[in-house]
Amino acid sequence: MDLNDEGSHFELKEIQTLSGHTDRVWSLAWNPATGTDDTQPVIASCSGDKTVRIWERSALTRSWDCKAVLEETHTRTVRSCTWSPSGKLLATASFDATTAIWENVGGDFQCVSTLEGHENEVKSVSWNASESLLATCSRDKTVWIWEVMPGNEFECASVLQGHTQDVKMVKWHPTMDILFSCSYDNTIKVVWAEDDTGDWHCIQTIGESSNGHSSTVWAISFNAEGNKMVTCSDDLTLKVWEADIEGMRSGDDQVLWKHISTLTGYHDRTIFSVHWSREGIIASGAADDAIRFFVESKDSAVVGPSYRLLLKKEKAHDMDVNVVQWSPGENRVLASASDDGTIKIWELATNST
Amino acid sequence: MTLGLINANPIVHAKKERVARCEDSHCYFVRDIRDPEHPYSLEQLSVLSEESISVDDKLGRILITFTPTIQHCSMATVIGLCLRVKLQECFPPHYKVDIKVSPGSHADEEAVNKQLNDKERIAAALENPNLRQLVDECLYSNEL
Numbered sequence A: 001m002d003l004n005d006e007g008s009h010f011e012l013k014e015i016q017t018l019s020g021h022t023d024r025v026w027s028l029a030w031n032p033a034t035g036t037d038d039t040q041p042v043i044a045s046c047s048g049d050k051t052v053r054i055w056e057r058s059a060l061t062r063s064w065d066c067k068a069v070l071e072e073t074h075t076r077t078v079r080s081c082t083w084s085p086s087g088k089l090l091a092t093a094s095f096d097a098t099t100a101i102w103e104n105v106g107g108d109f110q111c112v113s114t115l116e117g118h119e120n121e122v123k124s125v126s127w128n129a130s131e132s133l134l135a136t137c138s139r140d141k142t143v144w145i146w147e148v149m150p151g152n153e154f155e156c157a158s159v160l161q162g163h164t165q166d167v168k169m170v171k172w173h174p175t176m177d178i179l180f181s182c183s184y185d186n187t188i189k190v191v192w193a194e195d196d197t198g199d200w201h202c203i204q205t206i207g208e209s210s211n212g213h214s215s216t217v218w219a220i221s222f223n224a225e226g227n228k229m230v231t232c233s234d235d236l237t238l239k240v241w242e243a244d245i246e247g248m249r250s251g252d253d254q255v256l257w258k259h260i261s262t263l264t265g266y267h268d269r270t271i272f273s274v275h276w277s278r279e280g281i282i283a284s285g286a287a288d289d290a291i292r293f294f295v296e297s298k299d300s301a302v303v304g305p306s307y308r309l310l311l312k313k314e315k316a317h318d319m320d321v322n323v324v325q326w327s328p329g330e331n332r333v334l335a336s337a338s339d340d341g342t343i344k345i346w347e348l349a350t351n352s353t
Numbered sequence B: 001m002t003l004g005l006i007n008a009n010p011i012v013h014a015k016k017e018r019v020a021r022c023e024d025s026h027c028y029f030v031r032d033i034r035d036p037e038h039p040y041s042l043e044q045l046s047v048l049s050e051e052s053i054s055v056d057d058k059l060g061r062i063l064i065t066f067t068p069t070i071q072h073c074s075m076a077t078v079i080g081l082c083l084r085v086k087l088q089e090c091f092p093p094h095y096k097v098d099i100k101v102s103p104g105s106h107a108d109e110e111a112v113n114k115q116l117n118d119k120e121r122i123a124a125a126l127e128n129p130n131l132r133q134l135v136d137e138c139l140y141s142n143e144l
Helices: A245-249 B022-031 B076-090 B109-116 B119-126 B129-140
Strands: A010-018 A025-030 A042-047 A052-057 A064-070 A078-083 A089-094 A099-105 A108-115 A122-127 A133-138 A143-149 A153-160 A167-172 A178-183 A188-193 A200-206 A217-222 A228-233 A238-242 A258-263 A271-276 A282-286 A291-297 A306-313 A321-326 A333-338 A343-350 B053-056 B061-066 B096-101
Touching: A010 A064, A010 A291, A010 A306, A025 A333, A042 A078, A042 A089, A064 A108, A078 A122, A089 A122, A108 A153, A133 A167, A133 A178, A143 A178, A153 A188, A153 A200, A167 A217, A178 A217, A228 A271, A258 A306, B022 B076, B061 B076, B076 B096, B076 B109, B076 B119, B076 B129, B096 B109, B119 B129
Parallel strands: A025 A078, A025 A321, A122 A167, A217 A271, A271 A321, B061 B096
Antiparallel strands: A010 A343, A025 A042, A042 A052, A052 A064, A078 A089, A089 A099, A099 A108, A122 A133, A133 A143, A143 A153, A167 A178, A178 A188, A188 A200, A217 A228, A228 A238, A238 A258, A271 A282, A282 A291, A282 A321, A291 A306, A321 A333, A333 A343, B053 B061
């Protein structure tokens, strides 16, 4: 396969630039229920202009158009957006301290619920795999877990106060109800509840002493199997972690995530986003306007997994890259968004030379 | 705003004679930023000087260091915000700005530098109307 062939040459082809937001674009999310055989891909993006935009690729022209602008709901920057696994709901987190839940009602997006409680800016929101739980995090240092009830009702199940600073991102494990959060306090926390007790507590804190980051951790992403995760930081490194997935599945709360690799020397400015593709390619978006790709390296001289740089796309945007997200539907298609106010759709292709 | 001033008696220096240097003209704009607590410019309070700013036009990077008047200055983050907003006005948007307190000039140097350069925190702070008003007063005050 070409990823293992170190002689293969890759290039990142720009498919289209999506313009429309009038301020920096902080984040985006591909609708997981779209982009397959009979549905056109859909992306939600959110911005400092206080709006969320929904983009869809036309079946006819293959060109992306803005289908909706969700405005007049959030009163400040919308920092992050994420679709529920079924693609039916969209959650948006804002500096106005609320999280809004939107539903597509006959092509029209309506705000069906507003989650309040955080004391200040909400930074991130994440749905668990079964759509029964939602997590949010904030500069107020807390992580909230919400239960999804019938009729678009949300009930706060837990308020976690472990982090000592601004919490930047929350992410549920792709298959299990284990919640991960990363923070300005340089740590990553792992949280779970035993069975259905609803007693959510922190089972691991990954700090500097466990080979953790030495500055703000901005994002977390899991591989397809869910036994590895990659984190990115203001300390200019990416770190890869591994855990015994079978142990986790059998309910062992003593299972720990262990450091397996640090990718250092590749970035010279803050890395804001990282995303692991189904195929195993790690994409990173950084404050030097570049997008980088890494894959596992089959280097027999090194004991244990190591990673190599597959490609660096300089000047992917005119300003900081805030987010990179692989398409769930199409192979090697990536979306990125930037302080320059644009979203770009890319294809990672091999040079046929 | 706090009721008591953080540093009630700063040392004030005379305004320096300006030598007209066209290529450095953008540097002068930041020196006239008014201190958040006193009717003097950051230059007059020796918070900023010519050496404080280095610009790499090729890479599009700016590094600015400033010296708070006292070691425990809690206005450091406000000064940092003012500098950032002013620089955004003077330079094209793609320029990257790093702001630090000069080494040894603040008791919580590392913590202050981290906050001064967290893009998300800066964006949120500038959306805070009270903070924004304070920044605007420092930048646009015509008391000088």
